[in-house]
Amino acid sequence: MNALIIFSLLLALMLTGMPISISLGLTVMAFIVTMTQVPIESVALKLFTGIEKWEIMAVPFFILAGNFLTHGGVARRMINFATSMVGHFHGGLALASILACSMFALVCGSSVATVVAIGSIVLPAMVAHGYPMRFGAGVIITAGSLGILMLPSIPKVIYAISTNTSIGALFVAGLLPGITLALMLAAVTWYIARKNNYPRLARAGWGERFQAFRKSFWGLLLVVIIVGGIWSGAFTATEAAAMAAVYSFFVAIFVYKDLRLKDVPKVLRDSANMSAMLLYIITNAVLFSFVLTNENLPHQLADWLLSMNLGQHGFLFVVNLVLLGAGNFMDPSSIILIMAPIFFPAAMQLGVNPVHFGILIDVNMEVGLCHPPVGLNLYVASGISKLGITELTKAVMPWLITMIVFLVIVTYWPWLTLVLPQMMGML
Numbered sequence: 001m002n003a004l005i006i007f008s009l010l011l012a013l014m015l016t017g018m019p020i021s022i023s024l025g026l027t028v029m030a031f032i033v034t035m036t037q038v039p040i041e042s043v044a045l046k047l048f049t050g051i052e053k054w055e056i057m058a059v060p061f062f063i064l065a066g067n068f069l070t071h072g073g074v075a076r077r078m079i080n081f082a083t084s085m086v087g088h089f090h091g092g093l094a095l096a097s098i099l100a101c102s103m104f105a106l107v108c109g110s111s112v113a114t115v116v117a118i119g120s121i122v123l124p125a126m127v128a129h130g131y132p133m134r135f136g137a138g139v140i141i142t143a144g145s146l147g148i149l150m151l152p153s154i155p156k157v158i159y160a161i162s163t164n165t166s167i168g169a170l171f172v173a174g175l176l177p178g179i180t181l182a183l184m185l186a187a188v189t190w191y192i193a194r195k196n197n198y199p200r201l202a203r204a205g206w207g208e209r210f211q212a213f214r215k216s217f218w219g220l221l222l223v224v225i226i227v228g229g230i231w232s233g234a235f236t237a238t239e240a241a242a243m244a245a246v247y248s249f250f251v252a253i254f255v256y257k258d259l260r261l262k263d264v265p266k267v268l269r270d271s272a273n274m275s276a277m278l279l280y281i282i283t284n285a286v287l288f289s290f291v292l293t294n295e296n297l298p299h300q301l302a303d304w305l306l307s308m309n310l311g312q313h314g315f316l317f318v319v320n321l322v323l324l325g326a327g328n329f330m331d332p333s334s335i336i337l338i339m340a341p342i343f344f345p346a347a348m349q350l351g352v353n354p355v356h357f358g359i360l361i362d363v364n365m366e367v368g369l370c371h372p373p374v375g376l377n378l379y380v381a382s383g384i385s386k387l388g389i390t391e392l393t394k395a396v397m398p399w400l401i402t403m404i405v406f407l408v409i410v411t412y413w414p415w416l417t418l419v420l421p422q423m424m425g426m427l
Contacts, residue, residue, distance in 0.1 A: 006031055006291065010338075020334040024284035028291050038294060046290050047283055056282065058157045058167065060275035061241035065152075065222075066113040067267045068248035069104070073258030074219035075117035078103045081212040087201035091193025093129055094139045095186055097122040101143035102150065102182045107222040107244070109152035111369050115144030115380045123384055130199045134395035137385045139189055141377045141392065142399035143182070145366040148332070150178040151226055152244065155332050155365050156358060157237075158282065162289070162340040165354045167237035168230040169426040173355045173417045174362065180416065181366075181406050188402050218251045231424050278333060285337030292341060302346035312350045316411050319343050320364060327368025331376070335368070336361060355421060356414040363407050370400055 009030060013023035032038050069075070082099035089095055100118050108114055119140040126136040148155050151171050160167040192198075204212075222244060229235045235243060252259040259267070310318060322343075326335045340361065347357045369377045371393065378392050385392070410416060421427045 005035070006295075006297070010288075014330075020330060021281040021284045024281075024288045024334075024338075028284070028287040031291055036291075036294065038291075042290075043287065046287050056157075056161060056279070058238040058241035059154055059278055059282075060271065061238075061245045062109040062152050062154055062157070063274050063278075064268070064271040065241065065244040065248040066108045066110045067271050068245070068252045068259070069108055069219065070113050070117040071252065071259050071263065071267060073256040074107070074216070074248075074251065075100070075104055076121055077212070077216040077256070078219060079118065079121055081209070081216040083201065084204035084209045084212040088203035089190060089193075090200055091131075091189050091198045092201045093122065093126045093131065094136060094189045094193060094198070097126075097136070097139055098143040098182055098186050098189060101140070101146050102178065103216075103220060105146040105148075105150035105178065107152070107219060107226070107248075108147050109154055111145050111147035111366070112376050112380055114147035115140055115377050116384075119144065119381060119384050123381075129201075133385050133387060134391065135192065135196075135198070137381045137387060137392055138395040138397075138399055139185070140384075141370050141375075141381045141396050142403060143185055144377050144380075145369050145403070146178055146182060148369075149174045149181065149359075149362055149366055151175060151223065152241065153362065154278070155336055155362055157241075158333055158336045159340055159358045159361060160237075161282075162337055163344045163354060163358070165358055166426060169355045169421040170358050171230065171237060172227065172421050172424060172426060173359050176420055177359060177363070177406075177410055177416055180409070181363075181403070184402050184406055185399055188398055192398060218255050222247055222251075231426075281331075281333050282337060285334065288338060289341050297342075299345055301342055302349060305343075305346045306349060312352060313412065315346060315350055316352070316360065319347075319360070320407060320411060323361060323364035324367060327364065327371070327375075330368075332365035332368060335365065353414060353418060353427075355427065356417045359417045360407075360411055363403075363410050367400070367403050367407060370396055370403065 006027060010023055010027045013026055014020060029043065032040065032043065079096060079100040082096040082103065083093065086092055086095040086099055097118055101114050104114050104117055123136050123140060127133055151174065153174065156170040156174065157167055159165065160170055225243060225247060226240045229240050229243060230237055253261060305315060323335060323339060326339065348354065369375050372378060372389055378389055382389055382392055418427060
């Protein structure tokens with residue numbers, strides 16, 4: 001009954017159009033004041049201690065690194081390198097955008113930043129070469145979602161904080177699934193482009209490819225710094241985020257020189273605004289989790305799920321349905337902070353690996369970013385392409401269906417997720 005009251009109140013507040021963070025906070029306050037003996041002082045204490053975690057520092061640092069990379073010319077050089085490698089295939093520019101999104105995702109950790117950085121450059125170029133805008137937007141919306149699946153990822157950090165899972169293992173675990181999804185999206189793109197005889201670019205020579213790689217080298221080197229540093233034990237995942245921010249600043253200002261020192265305060269302000277928004281959501285979600293734990297609701301809900309005798313496969317199927325449904329009206333950070341503590345105890349009792357479970361949730365978040373009504377990638381692409389949300393929803397369907405198929409593969413083939421962390425001794 002308590003679970004029903006809490007979630008009904010939360011849903012009712014969200015349906016009024018109230019921001020998720022405020023809905024969480026008001027739900028907690030109303031429940032504590034009217035239905036528990038918890039001292040109101042505990043709310044103030046939790047507001048402070050909820051974000052007093054070392055791992056949370058990774059969030060603002062990765063946001064800062066992503067903003068430096070977005071404004072610092074890294075994306076443009078990656079696009080040039082990708083175009084030189086795959087531009088001669090059918091739909092070459094579209095394939096290059098997927099490859100560029102994959103490379104940018106390796107160093108960024110934000111889906112929206114990936115769509116903005118790659119899409120704002122590639123979409124006008126695709127239209128200029130004769131591609132339909134709808135086709136290009138469909139590619140960018142879904143390929144941009146790789147930003148939260150590949151190495152660094154803000155949703156992975158939030159999941160790790162919620163469940164005490166290794167951030168480093170989660171980072172590495174997303175690499176092979178990310179490559180697999182990129183290949184699947186590329187296959188669909190190539191098929192559609194070949195079927196409609198979309199333009200191809202002239203094949204680039206190896207000298208031209210080497211020059212493009214050389215120019216994008218400094219951006220790609222960040223991948224080696226993050227993975228190598230975590231694997232070697234030189235620094236933790238949180239320290240890797242700080243290193244990524246410092247390195248991105250250095251590359252943008254002193255190597256590529258596409259960002260001037262006088263522009264740095266604006267990048268810092270934008271990063272601070274986004275960080276504050278996320279941290280406010282995290283703080284209120286920690287309060288919400290505190291109430292659930294105080295009422296022992298996660299374990300009660302876990303026992304209820306286990307009593308249904310769904311088995312591991314049936315349980316994961318239900319989790320996917322709930323997360324995909326939640327993606328219709330909530331952002332990824334809120335979904336993870338609310339749902340992960342609820343499903344995690346049952347997943348552990350059923351023998352699901354916590355890293356595998358984290359990547360499964362991450363892929364669900366990817367899908368949620370690409371469909372209405374709150375898919376952020378759709379709105380970002382709409383701003384770039386000037387197409388309506390309804391039109392973009394139709395345009396994205398072939399790739400969105402591919403992502404659903406990929407979700408099934410990730411859900412029921414844990415080897416894909418766990419093999420790299422196991423090989424690197426992280427599990």
